[in-house]
Amino acid sequence: MERDAAKGVREDQGQGRLAIGTFRIALALLVAAALAAGAGLRWFSPRAPKAEPGTPAQPDAPPGMAWIPGGTFQMGDGTLRSDSRPVHAIRVDGFWMDTTAVTNEAFARFVAATGYITVAERVPDAKDFPGADPETLVPGALVFTPPETAKTCCGPMDWWRFVPGANWRRPQGPASGIAGLERHPVVQVCWEDAQAYAAWAGKRLPTEAEWECAARGGLDRQPYAWGARPPEQLKRWPANLWQGTFPSGGKAEDGFAGTAPVGSFPANGYGLFDMSGNVWQWCADWYAPDYYAHAPSENPPGPPRSEAYDPDEPGVKKRVMRGGSFLCHDSYCSGYRPGARMKSTPDTALCHTGFRCVKSAE
Numbered sequence: 001m002e003r004d005a006a007k008g009v010r011e012d013q014g015q016g017r018l019a020i021g022t023f024r025i026a027l028a029l030l031v032a033a034a035l036a037a038g039a040g041l042r043w044f045s046p047r048a049p050k051a052e053p054g055t056p057a058q059p060d061a062p063p064g065m066a067w068i069p070g071g072t073f074q075m076g077d078g079t080l081r082s083d084s085r086p087v088h089a090i091r092v093d094g095f096w097m098d099t100t101a102v103t104n105e106a107f108a109r110f111v112a113a114t115g116y117i118t119v120a121e122r123v124p125d126a127k128d129f130p131g132a133d134p135e136t137l138v139p140g141a142l143v144f145t146p147p148e149t150a151k152t153c154c155g156p157m158d159w160w161r162f163v164p165g166a167n168w169r170r171p172q173g174p175a176s177g178i179a180g181l182e183r184h185p186v187v188q189v190c191w192e193d194a195q196a197y198a199a200w201a202g203k204r205l206p207t208e209a210e211w212e213c214a215a216r217g218g219l220d221r222q223p224y225a226w227g228a229r230p231p232e233q234l235k236r237w238p239a240n241l242w243q244g245t246f247p248s249g250g251k252a253e254d255g256f257a258g259t260a261p262v263g264s265f266p267a268n269g270y271g272l273f274d275m276s277g278n279v280w281q282w283c284a285d286w287y288a289p290d291y292y293a294h295a296p297s298e299n300p301p302g303p304p305r306s307e308a309y310d311p312d313e314p315g316v317k318k319r320v321m322r323g324g325s326f327l328c329h330d331s332y333c334s335g336y337r338p339g340a341r342m343k344s345t346p347d348t349a350l351c352h353t354g355f356r357c358v359k360s361a362e
């Protein structure tokens with residue numbers, strides 16, 4: 001219990017407090033102050049993931065998508081934070097899901113076709129940041145910037161920095177770029193950006209229930225997308241996660257200190273890559289911590305906006321994000337587990353957050 005409790009605290013420090021709307025405001029104010037700154041009902045039973053990289057697409061599959069069979073699955077995880085409980089039976093209709101996160105090259109095609117400008121590239125509206133010095137309201141996004149040395153006590157303000165000029169084209173800031181990262185997931189895209197891409201692609205963002213059903217890959221009530229064993233007990237790292245101490249002292253034993261090209265790790269049982277780790281993925285739903293207690297049992301759409309609520313930051317409406325990222329490690333972040341929930345404000349862009357799309361059966 002102590003370990004779980006400690007993990008929960010660390011997880012909050014790592015991700016849960018990233019209510020970036022407020023976080024951006026806080027940062028802006030800090031900057032101002034410092035002048036710096038399958039149809040049909042069935043039960044899944046545990047089985048080994050069967051798909052491997054390179055698995056041929058189904059003949060009738062839309063390009064780059066895999067069929068997620070509908071049915072009933074057990075949603076949630078009774079060993080994680082209270083918002084992942086209770087574990088409850090949910091039925092979802094079958095649907096198509098992108099086998100990978102949306103890549104930089106795919107997002108670039110969208111931008112080239114539409115001229116879309118992401119939220120992080122726009123000048124923040126002063127009315128959204130009351131009290132902020134207008135000179136601090138500049139386009140930018142949040143970048144993971146680890147302290148030079150490990151600290152015994154630190155929080156997200158020590159490793160997240162609002163970087164002017166950071167956006168999907170320059171995910172680490174103005175000096176960075178995405179040349180050579182064409183097959184990496186696009187990052188620094190907020191929920192609103194993901195929605196725009198999905199609409200252009202003729203797709204949509206997954207509901208949280210669809211996302212978890214897909215992430216489980218047909219395994220029943222397993223703690224990990226690949227089964228029961230923690231990642232460090234496997235012969236090979238099963239996902240792009242964090243190894244070493246956090247936030248300083250990363251070892252990148254899985255080969256990637258930051259994002260990895262999509263498909264670098266084995267697919268889950270439905271042929272989906274990176275449903276654990278690499279980048280967080282936006283879901284369509286608003287976030288409420290108690291939603292599982294009263295969610296409809298079929299195709300739950302998430303709570304209405306009026307019921308969106310985060311006890312960490314009351315008054316800030318957030319959207320669900322899932323899957324964890326390259327910053328997750330079991331010692332402090334369970335976000336890469338299929339039952340784990342996370343949330344952030346829909347205008348927040350982060351260097352470890354992207355998305356993938358789904359499509360309903362026709």
Ligand SMILES: [Ca+2]
Nearest residue numbers: 240241254256
């Ligand atoms: Ca890694």
